[in-house]
Amino acid sequence: MAIIKQAARQTLGQLIGANNPAVTVPDDSQRQYAWTKKEVDVYWADIKKFKTARDSGRDSASEYFIGPIVTITDKKVSTRSLLDGQQRLTTSTILIAAIRDALWNMGSTEGTSTANNLHRDYIARKAGRREPMEYFLVLSLFDRDFFRDYIQDWNESTGRCPGIERPTRPSHKLISEAYSNFSSKISMELSSYSDDEERLDWLDGLRECLINGLVFVEIQTPTSSDANEVFETINSRGKDLSTVDLVRNFLMEKSRSEAEKQRVNDAWRIILDGFEKREEIERFLRHFWVSRHGDVKSHSLYSTIRQTLSDDFNKIPQIYGVGAFAAELEAASTRYIDLINCSTGNNEFDASLSEIKSLSADALYPLLLAASEKTNYAELQDLIEASISYYVRWTVVGRRESTLLEEKIFGAAKSMSTSARMDFTLRQICDWIPDDEVFHADFTEASTPKTSQSRYLLGKIEEALRVRAGVDEVVVANSSVVHVEHIYPQKPSLETRLDEHDAWVNRIGNLTLLNGKKNQSISNLSYSHKSSIYEESMLLVASTTGTSRIWDVEKDWWRVEGIAERQRDLADLALSIWPSGKQWS
Known part of the structure; x- marks a missing residue:
């Protein structure tokens, strides 16, 4: 008390x-x-x-x-x-x-x-x-x-x-x-x-x-320990914002010497200088802990860290102390910064990290953080590609429960931090990836209301189309001059609005990419008025849309079966873009 x-x-x-x-x-x-x-x-x-x-x-x-x-x-x-x-x-x-x-x-x-x-x-x-x-x-x-x-x-x-x-x-x-x-x-x-x-x-x-x-x-x-107890009572009840500070205070409290306190301050200086935003530091701390101990929710992160480390620090003789933890945290922070900034220095791996960023697939970072401690980035390429396929097939397209994916990924990260081999973890990921039949069925029915995910999917499809056509590959997914376009518009006129508007407007088959700044007046035109814009586009995902299957010229009306047909074609292509686990077996 x-x-x-x-x-x-x-x-x-x-x-x-x-x-x-x-x-x-x-x-x-x-x-x-x-x-x-x-x-x-x-x-x-x-x-x-x-x-x-x-x-x-x-x-x-x-x-x-x-x-x-x-x-x-x-x-x-x-x-x-x-x-x-x-x-x-x-x-x-x-x-x-x-x-x-x-x-x-x-x-x-x-x-x-x-x-x-x-x-x-x-x-x-x-x-x-x-x-x-x-x-x-x-x-x-x-x-x-x-x-x-x-x-x-x-x-x-x-x-x-x-x-x-x-x-x-x-x-x-x-x-x-x-x-x-x-x-x-x-x-x-x-x-x-x-x-x-x-x-x-x-x-x-x-x-x-x-x-x-x-x-x-x-x-x-009268004392720092009394003040810490009052401070924690005021600040630790569900406030994620103070987790990093509470952890640092706790480490200072548990330090047994001035050298240990200095080690904590040195680590914190590196961490503070490395991240651009405070939210990134909070996220790193959770992902670091998850990578070693498995899933823990943000609201209980501090209490979990305090309990676990207290048990370790209080053991006699002490095998694992404050200095060792601070050193591990510092080393992990530099790798984590490389991961979230796509700056590992390995071009192929950094390109895959950019995909994770585009997808907002943060759940994959603990696994990559754990794996990067064991080996170099070049040897992680198969693991990151398999993880992305798993995320896309399970979450983005399949719309399955994301917490189940996180539970498995976080468990794999914990295993890698202890004893699991890279090849074993890769096989695990491959076993979790939905197979081609399931993925194809999911893709043909999928809608993607998130523009960032739509841009990512269509960007990868564009790259695949250009490779298949033998033309120069272009980077489009994150380009500021490329926007996601709804073929059947988001805000059609009353005369051209489908009765099943919500069911079709965000279907992948109804989406494409276009160069140039998005023009709302053009976007909401009927297909017959803007089809030439698609046909003249330098982007193949737009120019190969096909006028006749999306718009019935004679009836002057939408062909939703054409949107479904286009989506099936894209699904065929998606099988090779985001492969099943057999790719790495």
């Missing part, structure tokens, strides 16, 4: 004010800045609504409770380490900086003076000319330098921050985007006022709302 020294009401000004001990995010805990435009917009809307109510003078609108924060404090509360609340305090500081800069940019003596005072009181100051800068909010090592350079190291003479540091991590970009977002919103608000006096009053009202109206409950704990 966690020990709580006290839970005290604190305004924002009391938390990060100049006369209070600095709030420091310790290097061995806490996540990086993670609020996107969505969270920043909600925060701004709440503050703006609060300001309007507060300006009305109602007692009920005098404070706005923004939630609890968790700190580790010493007996005299001379130091405060922040374990939970970083996002809200960081965002609040960014908004204060945006107010500061808006005041300075007004160009008046009062605006400049108020900006300087705001900065010294709630962002950073120097006690003396030769004294070091005192920062009232100190972020962890992953964001500290950038936050200082972009928000806190403000020059009172120029009204600017150095801006030397480049945003190299996702969190850095989010910090700069939050600042730009706030600056734009403030500028828009100020544009509605006619003179500087009104603008100064509005900015001062916004400042006062933040400093004196924004209220937290600071939960003070």
Whole structure:
């Protein structure tokens, strides 16, 4: 049971004010800045609504409770380490900086003076000319330098921050985007006022709302273990967003030496620098765990990791420790980045990875991650091709239960991480692929409402048609100048609308590819008016459609049996594009 020294009401000004001990995010805990435009917009809307109510003078609108924060404090509360609340305090500081800069940019003596005072009181100051800068909010090592350079190291003479540091991590970009977002919103608000006096009053009202109206409950704990327990209670209940941070905090808690803590930080630095988006890091962590332990759902990922690793770390003698896990996680992250970015350096394998990306077949990554630890990418070509055939035949075309595919793939990944040989796993995948008879039947009836999957299927068919015709192969699946076209239109006129519209509009036989930007007015024409566009197309999947079998010229009406006939022809071709397991037996 966690020990709580006290839970005290604190305004924002009391938390990060100049006369209070600095709030420091310790290097061995806490996540990086993670609020996107969505969270920043909600925060701004709440503050703006609060300001309007507060300006009305109602007692009920005098404070706005923004939630609890968790700190580790010493007996005299001379130091405060922040374990939970970083996002809200960081965002609040960014908004204060945006107010500061808006005041300075007004160009008046009062605006400049108020900006300087705001900065010294709630962002950073120097006690003396030769004294070091005192920062009232100190972020962890992953964001500290950038936050200082972009928000806190403000020059009172120029009204600017150095801006030397480049945003190299996702969190850095989010910090700069939050600042730009706030600056734009403030500028828009100020544009509605006619003179500087009104603008100064509005900015001062916004400042006062933040400093004196924004209220937290600071939960003070004596030790990091107490703080961690409170932090987990607040954050771990079904919140996928904090899984990565909870895992890092847990590893720090279990570290037995400073060297182990440094190993965790080194691994996290590599991970943070390698991924462009935070969601990718969350997905990697789950796929890494799945690749070694089998399926686990996102909502229970942290509790599963904590329980399993606690059992391993607590064994006497300890065979597997924090350092070993951190090293494995780091090594896996570099391979995972290669997989999702299609950048392994093997052209054939990267082309197959591009197919997985086009299909959004994320379920295949744990298997490839496990396999890539055992051998080089060139030797994984048969495995990735068989996996893609399995995914297309089972999920994309067959529309069978995707959870069954995931269960099998995740189980195969776990087996490969332990003892299974590559040839055994490949045979497993081949045995799971629906046979030609089943696949052909599925394909002749299949609809693909997802444009990305339709583009992928038609792109592969186009490649096969060009190979069969002996013409130069072209890449079309991901081309920005090629779009998916509905032959029988998505929005036909009332005169040409089929009674069974929904049954036919997304059938594969009703889809083709066309060059050029999609033109809605052309797309919704009847076939007789646009058939020449298909016949003149450089793409064979369009030019070989066949006017007579899709549109009955005499009856001036659609031939749905022609769509079905075309789909059967495409099904014949699909058998060789996505082979059965016999291909690799």
